[in-house]
Amino acid sequence: MKSRQFVDTAEALVRGGHGGAGSASMIHEKFVPRGGPDGGDGGRGGDVVLVGDEDVDSLVSIFFDSNLFAQNGGAGGARRMHGRNGESLLVPVPLGTAVSDAETGIELGDIRAHGQTLVVARGGKGGFGNLHFASSTHRAPREFGPGEPGQEFRLRLDLKMMADAALVGFPSAGKSSLLRGISRAKPKVAAYPFTTLTPHIGTVIYPEKSASLRVADIPGIIEDAHLGVGLGDRFLRHIERARVMVFVLDMAGADARKPWDDFRILQDELSHRDPALLERPRLVVANKMDLPEAEALLAEFRERTHVAPIPISATAGTGLDALKQALYDLIRPETHRRRAADIAEAGTVVARTGGRTKIASAKKTLREKAKHGIVTPRRGYSPPKPLPSPGISVDGDVEQTPEISAEKIAGATFLKR
Ligand SMILES: Nc1nc2c(ncn2[C@@H]2O[C@H](COP(=O)(O)OP(=O)(O)OP(=O)(O)O)[C@@H](O)[C@H]2O)c(=O)[nH]1
Ligand SMILES: [Mg+2]
Numbered sequence: 001m002k003s004r005q006f007v008d009t010a011e012a013l014v015r016g017g018h019g020g021a022g023s024a025s026m027i028h029e030k031f032v033p034r035g036g037p038d039g040g041d042g043g044r045g046g047d048v049v050l051v052g053d054e055d056v057d058s059l060v061s062i063f064f065d066s067n068l069f070a071q072n073g074g075a076g077g078a079r080r081m082h083g084r085n086g087e088s089l090l091v092p093v094p095l096g097t098a099v100s101d102a103e104t105g106i107e108l109g110d111i112r113a114h115g116q117t118l119v120v121a122r123g124g125k126g127g128f129g130n131l132h133f134a135s136s137t138h139r140a141p142r143e144f145g146p147g148e149p150g151q152e153f154r155l156r157l158d159l160k161m162m163a164d165a166a167l168v169g170f171p172s173a174g175k176s177s178l179l180r181g182i183s184r185a186k187p188k189v190a191a192y193p194f195t196t197l198t199p200h201i202g203t204v205i206y207p208e209k210s211a212s213l214r215v216a217d218i219p220g221i222i223e224d225a226h227l228g229v230g231l232g233d234r235f236l237r238h239i240e241r242a243r244v245m246v247f248v249l250d251m252a253g254a255d256a257r258k259p260w261d262d263f264r265i266l267q268d269e270l271s272h273r274d275p276a277l278l279e280r281p282r283l284v285v286a287n288k289m290d291l292p293e294a295e296a297l298l299a300e301f302r303e304r305t306h307v308a309p310i311p312i313s314a315t316a317g318t319g320l321d322a323l324k325q326a327l328y329d330l331i332r333p334e335t336h337r338r339r340a341a342d343i344a345e346a347g348t349v350v351a352r353t354g355g356r357t358k359i360a361s362a363k364k365t366l367r368e369k370a371k372h373g374i375v376t377p378r379r380g381y382s383p384p385k386p387l388p389s390p391g392i393s394v395d396g397d398v399e400q401t402p403e404i405s406a407e408k409i410a411g412a413t414f415l416k417r
Contacts, residue, residue: 008058008199008238009059009156009158009159010062010063010156011066011154012062012066012067012068012154012157013067013155014048014068014069014121014151014152014154014155015048015067015069015150015152016047016048016124016149016152017046017069017070017071017073017123018045018072018073018123018124018147018149019043019044019045019127019145019147019148019149020042020043020045020072020073020074020076020083020084020086020147021075021127021144021146021147022039022075022126022127022130022144022145023041023042023075023078023130023144024037024129024141024142025040025077025078025079025129025130026038026039027078034139036134036139036140037129037130037133037140037141038078038079039077039078039080039144040078040083040131041076041083041129042073042075042076043074043083043085044126045071045073045086045122045123045124045125045126045147045148045149045150046070046071046072046085046123047089047119047121047122047123048068048088048119048120048121049089049119050091050093050097050111050117050118050120051091051092051093051111052092052093052094052111052113052115052116052117053095053114053115054094054095055092056093057094058094058159059157059159061092062091062093068091068121068155069089070088070123070150071086071087071089073085073123073124073126073147076126076127076144080131083126085126086123088123093111093157094111094159095111095113095114096110096159096160097111097157097160098158098160099120099155100155100158101153101156102153108120108155120155121150121152124147124148126145126147127145127146127147128145129144129145130142130143130144132145160241163201163214163215163238164213164215164243164244164327164331165214165216165242165244165283165327165331166215166216166218166245167216167217167218167246168218168245168246168247168248168266169221169249169266170193170222170250170257170265170266171195171222171230172192172193172220173248173249173250173287174248174287174288174315175196175218175248176188176189176195176196176200176217177314177315178248178287178314178323179202180202181314181315181317181320182202182204182323182324183203183204183215184202185201185217187217193220193230194219194220194231196217196218196219196220197231198219199216199217199235201215201216202214202215203215204324204327211328213328215327216238216239216242218238218239219235221266222265223268225269226269233269236269236270236273236277239277240273240277242280244327244331245277246283246285247263247282247284247285248287249284249287249301249309250287250288251288251289251291251294251297251298251301251309251311252293253297258297259286259297259298259301260300260304260305263301263307281331283323283326283327283330284307284308284310285310285323286298286301286310286312287313287314288313289311289312289313290313290318294311310322310323310326
């Protein structure tokens with residue numbers, strides 16, 4: 001099932017639409033000898049726009065379809081007809097997607113909030129129709145603008161998982177069993193270490209509150225993971241953005257391990273990654289309480305650490321409601337504050353004026369989501385340079401094109417008789 005695959009980095013070729021060519025049409029009408037130019041301008045090329053979407057879990061769709069091209073602008077036509085503007089391409093990405101230029105590594109922005117948008121490639125301007133090139137001495141211009149190319153470059157997307165909570169624990173502590181117990185995610189569960197090889201996110205639903213939280217199950221951590229032991233600590237980057245750490249301990253003490261040792265080692269490994277991770281709000285969960293050894297070990301754990309874990313059995317389902325409630329109480333107020341702060345930080349919201357948008361590989365609701373407006377990239381963003389403009393294509397031997405203002409064109413005399 002490809003669609004279920006978790007993909008946390010992807011590269012894509014993005015290209016704004018090419019501006020449409022201007023028209024070189026001449027008026028051909030009965031009783032209008034030497035009618036003069038009437039070629040309209042080409043339409044703008046569409047933009048490529050990333051949109052944060054909380055229903056999207058991974059970059060898998062971009063991984064499999066990595067050419068993100070917006071529509072080209074239409075050519076201008078006779079009778080001053082303006083070319084159709086190209087439709088923008090909206091690309092839904094998961095929250096927590098860091099966007100950069102694949103070649104230079106320059107960061108372009110971060111998608112963090114639902115509905116947040118980031119224009120990654122602008123469409124080119126449409127070319128002028130021959131009407132723009134007319135002057136009193138140059139009445140039958142045949143030149144027209146070809147339209148500018150859209151911006152084009154390789155984009156890199158990195159998903160730093162934006163789960164609300166991350167499950168941190170030794171292999172076989174029961175993290176995946178727990179995620180299965182509280183969400184509809186179905187990570188594999190088995191009695192050998194390192195069953196889970198890639199991160200999974202599950203959505204924990206609170207129907208009575210019409211709310212949900214996202215919980216990440218990452219591969220197990222063991223002592224010296226920061227030195228590359230086991231699967232190493234490369235998955236820890238996925239928890240860097242999780243608001244809450246949930247330590248999952250095997251309270252039955254498999255393999256003669258002691259839960260308080262596990263707890264200490266896990267904290268050491270986190271602090272090797274980033275000491276600030278230990279300052280995050282946390283829950284400690286005592287799993288496998290259905291096994292006979294667990295009670296005594298739990299009592300000793302409390303005594304030694306002065307921490308009172310939430311007792312559960314992931315497989316028997318006991319204690320899961322209390323755990324869900326504790327998670328909710330810890331995260332929910334945080335989440336609201338964070339979303340507001342993210343949106344404020346993400347940039348100035350510029351109202352989108354006109355222009356239809358095309359929904360590609362997205363659900364219809366994205367049209368709604370896109371109404372949140374276009375967020376301009378944050379400061380320091382220097383958009384990749386477009387290809388050098390080919391300039392104005394010249395048909396025959398004509399004078400240099402003067403700069404022409406819109407008013408001047410509108411007042412072009414020979415079209416007004
Ligand atoms: N008795 C009992 N067994 C459990 C409980 N939770 C998990 N297990 C068992 O422990 C084993 C490991 O469970 P997983 O959920 O795969 O553990 P994990 O932490 O995801 O392990 P990794 O993916 O390898 O890091 C499986 O055989 C589970 O059936 C529990 O509450 N009670
Ligand atoms: Mg697992």
